[in-house]
Amino acid sequence: MLVHHFFEKTAQREPHKIALICEGRSYTYAEINEAAKRLGASMLRRGVDRNDRVAIFMDNSVEAVVAIYAALKIGAIFMPINALTKADKLAYILNDAEATCLVTHAARRSEWQPVLDRSATVHTCVVVGEESGGALRDERLMRYNDAVMGAQSDNQESQAIDQDLASILYTSGSTGDPKGVMLTHLNMISASNSVLEYLKFRSDDVILCIMSLAYGYGLYHVLMGFQVGATVVLERSLAFPVKTLELMAHHHVTVLPGTPTIFSMLLNVKTVSKYDLRALRLITNAAAALSQEHLRRLRETFPRAVFFSMYGLTECKRVTYLPPDQLDIRPTSVGRGMPNQECWLVDDHGKRLPNGSTGELVIRGSHVMRGYWRKPEETAKRLKPGPNPGEWVLHSGDLFRTDEEGYLYFVARKDDIIKSRGEKISPVEVENALYRLDGVLEAAVVGVPDPVLGQAIKAFLVLKAGYSYSEKDVVRHCLAKLENFMAPKYVVFMESLPKTDNGKIKKMALT
Amino acid sequence: MTVGIKEKVRQFMSENFMVAGAADIPDEASFMDRHLIDSTGFLELIAFIERSFDISVTDSEMIPENLDSLNNIERYVREKRAAA
Numbered sequence: 001m002l003v004h005h006f007f008e009k010t011a012q013r014e015p016h017k018i019a020l021i022c023e024g025r026s027y028t029y030a031e032i033n034e035a036a037k038r039l040g041a042s043m044l045r046r047g048v049d050r051n052d053r054v055a056i057f058m059d060n061s062v063e064a065v066v067a068i069y070a071a072l073k074i075g076a077i078f079m080p081i082n083a084l085t086k087a088d089k090l091a092y093i094l095n096d097a098e099a100t101c102l103v104t105h106a107a108r109r110s111e112w113q114p115v116l117d118r119s120a121t122v123h124t125c126v127v128v129g130e131e132s133g134g135a136l137r138d139e140r141l142m143r144y145n146d147a148v149m150g151a152q153s154d155n156q157e158s159q160a161i162d163q164d165l166a167s168i169l170y171t172s173g174s175t176g177d178p179k180g181v182m183l184t185h186l187n188m189i190s191a192s193n194s195v196l197e198y199l200k201f202r203s204d205d206v207i208l209c210i211m212s213l214a215y216g217y218g219l220y221h222v223l224m225g226f227q228v229g230a231t232v233v234l235e236r237s238l239a240f241p242v243k244t245l246e247l248m249a250h251h252h253v254t255v256l257p258g259t260p261t262i263f264s265m266l267l268n269v270k271t272v273s274k275y276d277l278r279a280l281r282l283i284t285n286a287a288a289a290l291s292q293e294h295l296r297r298l299r300e301t302f303p304r305a306v307f308f309s310m311y312g313l314t315e316c317k318r319v320t321y322l323p324p325d326q327l328d329i330r331p332t333s334v335g336r337g338m339p340n341q342e343c344w345l346v347d348d349h350g351k352r353l354p355n356g357s358t359g360e361l362v363i364r365g366s367h368v369m370r371g372y373w374r375k376p377e378e379t380a381k382r383l384k385p386g387p388n389p390g391e392w393v394l395h396s397g398d399l400f401r402t403d404e405e406g407y408l409y410f411v412a413r414k415d416d417i418i419k420s421r422g423e424k425i426s427p428v429e430v431e432n433a434l435y436r437l438d439g440v441l442e443a444a445v446v447g448v449p450d451p452v453l454g455q456a457i458k459a460f461l462v463l464k465a466g467y468s469y470s471e472k473d474v475v476r477h478c479l480a481k482l483e484n485f486m487a488p489k490y491v492v493f494m495e496s497l498p499k500t501d502n503g504k505i506k507k508m509a510l511t
Numbered sequence: 512m513t514v515g516i517k518e519k520v521r522q523f524m525s526e527n528f529m530v531a532g533a534a535d536i537p538d539e540a541s542f543m544d545r546h547l548i549d550s551t552g553f554l555e556l557i558a559f560i561e562r563s564f565d566i567s568v569t570d571s572e573m574i575p576e577n578l579d580s581l582n583n584i585e586r587y588v589r590e591k592r593a594a595a
Contacts, residue, residue, distance in 0.1 A: 084549065107544055239543060239550040242573050265550070269570045421551070472526065479528065484549045 180373030259422030418447035439467030
């Protein structure tokens with residue numbers, strides 16, 4: 001079985017069922033399947049081969065979903081990239097992966113055009129939203145509309161097997177450079193099946209998806225939703241919570257996956273109880289821990305819904321969920337695993353710890369990634385030999401403690417990754433961006449607690465003599481280089497930064 | 512007085528969100544479509560509008576029709592002031 005086979009089975013069984021609702025329009029399974037076939041055929045004709053990396057750099061949209069399945073159908077590897085990504089990072093990712101095809105939107109041209117001009121490998125760029133008529137300046141470019149209206153597919157069935165890569169998801173690491181998490185078809189199918197076993201999505205579900213398809217949490221709602229034949233309501237962003245609540249009421253949304261930031265924004269709407277959300281039966285939280293206060297308000301506002309608190313990481317999609325019947329007993333736990341997986345805590349020497357200990361969470365299962373794309377050293381830090389010869393287990397980099405019954409409670413990250421708005425931010429990545437500002441002598445970035453964001457980013461700067469910037473100047477500089485959520489909230493200028501004995505910046509002394 | 516609404520917003524966007532060429536943003540251009548502002552950005556924009564134009568934006572008014580372009584903002588602010 002391959003990832004797209006589940007979707008194709010649903011399309012065969014229920015071609016006229018609404019698969020996706022996006023920007024006020026509905027698309028059936030047959031329509032999406034047909035568009036994906038044709039886009040795949042167009043890609044093949046342009047020389048996009050099996051195992052090629054197809055980057056998808058767009059907002060959540062029907063075209064992004066079509067592109068995912070188009071790539072899978074021709075045996076290529078899809079790489080969804082957050083639409084907020086700026087040119088430098090986009091260039092890094094495309095070059096790192098040696099992508100041959102880019103599917104993107106005309107609205108993002110200012111980011112991708114310069115990257116395309118410098119890319120040695122991308123030979124095909126499918127653009128959504130490019131006005132029709134007239135030749136395109138660059139022969140690599142192709143209009144999305146032409147690509148999906150093109151000649152009927154004489155697609156051969158993909159020759160991929162489940163050991164082949166289906167996707168590469170880029171994630172921030174503490175060294176600063178994004179790492180491509182390699183996921184095989186087997187990885188993704190195993191993860192989906194485990195999650196579906198406890199979340200139990202149904203074909204009559206209407207699943208809201210606001211999270212970016214570039215992240216596992218968002219992406220899998222489409223994959224799993226299509227697997228069971230549900231309808232997915234795909235939103236670009238939560239800029240207008242009132243609109244989202246209207247949408248949820250209008251489409252009788254039954255499943256609301258969120259993060260603390262999403263729930264914060266929705267609950268902040270004072271009239272939230274006025275919306276008819278009786279259809280909502282399932283709410284899930286992941287990406288960051290939900291405060292007890294938030295949890296209480298959520299359960300109060302949606303008394304009919306069942307709530308799942310969950311934890312996972314891109315490197316294996318998900319690890320654990322808290323069964324709802326445990327919510328009143330141990331509300332701050334994230335559970336003790338999920339089907340078809342083993343997980344345990346280890347000490348600094350990798351030794352398994354008994355219940356009641358604190359240690360790093362290790363995961364074993366078919367959903368564990370193949371590794372980081374072409375980064376063997378980084379991979380070796382996370383994938384280590386498992387209990388049986390020839391197998392690997394994933395070291396999560398997160399510290400947990402277990403209670404006497406083995407239920408897990410998040411303690412801290414092992415490295416200094418900041419979690420803000422449910423997003424992972426590498427302090428080094430932000431520091432690197434700060435060093436590119438003229439006159440920055442030293443930079444140190446830390447996370448500080450924030451009631452709404454989880455953690456807020458705080459930058460400490462030492463400037464060279466003769467330089468002077470305002471906080472706004474610094475933030476603006478970061479906004480030009482990094483995704484918006486990576487820009488510091490606070491900027492502090494210092495004469496010098498505290499140092500350890502061997503001259504390293506002592507972040508522990510900075511708050 | 513009302514002539515200044517769009518200009519004030521342009522200036523705010525230029526200073527706050529590092530929008531290059533804020534002076535050239537078409538009046539009818541959608542901030543969302545052009546990725547000029549993201550979700551938390553809109554919260555800052557709303558705070559700015561409340562401060563600058565002395566109005567109070569209710570939850571139900573936080574919609575693209577009122578906020579997602581210079582034209583929309585100008586129309587919305589005028590309506591609020593006329594109603595006050």
